[in-house]
Amino acid sequence: MRRFLRGIAVGIALLGASLAQAFDLEQLGAQLAKPAVVRGPFIQEKHLRALPQPLTSRGQFVLSRAHGLLWQLHSPLQQDYRIGDRGIARRTPQGWQPQPGQDVAAQQSRLFLAVLRGDHAGLADDFELQLSGDAEAWQLSLTPRSRLLQQIFSAIHIQGGALVERIELAETQGDSTLLRLPQSQVDDSLSEAERLALAP
Incomplete structure (x- = not known):
């Protein structure tokens, strides 16, 4: 009987240890929020029900923990967006112009910023979150x-x-967007050009 009870106690202790080590949203948020700057290329595929092939766009992004997200589209056209706590702006010859906040692109941009920053508390206001995996490979x-x-x-x-690698958005109308971030790099600071672009 003692051996049986000891076995139960050991089992409970091991279960408690495994639960304590489980990867949770707090740990994911801390992991993604740690870098001061993350930059790299992106590939975005827009899958539309009416088209046999996805619409593919490519560019570079720069995420600053302090200043927000710089989204630089290179193809099929060139366009820069700045996404931060104050909203979304598009670069024009006259300077940065604020963009409407209620369209799909705006909602996607805010979502990208929250995800890349590891802002799970902000995401939890609008979404139910379900996390699986560990720090090296999570979903x-x-x-x-x-x-x-x-x-x-x-x-x-x-x-x-260590960083976000893939975001897939399924829309209610049947379309979807796949964003891949294949070669993101961590840095300690912004370049001068990036700092100026992200300045309010």
């Missing part, structure tokens, strides 16, 4: 809570390791 599924987001997205799936 996060988001289900919209608000009626507005439910009208846009049916589900969002994010994958990564």
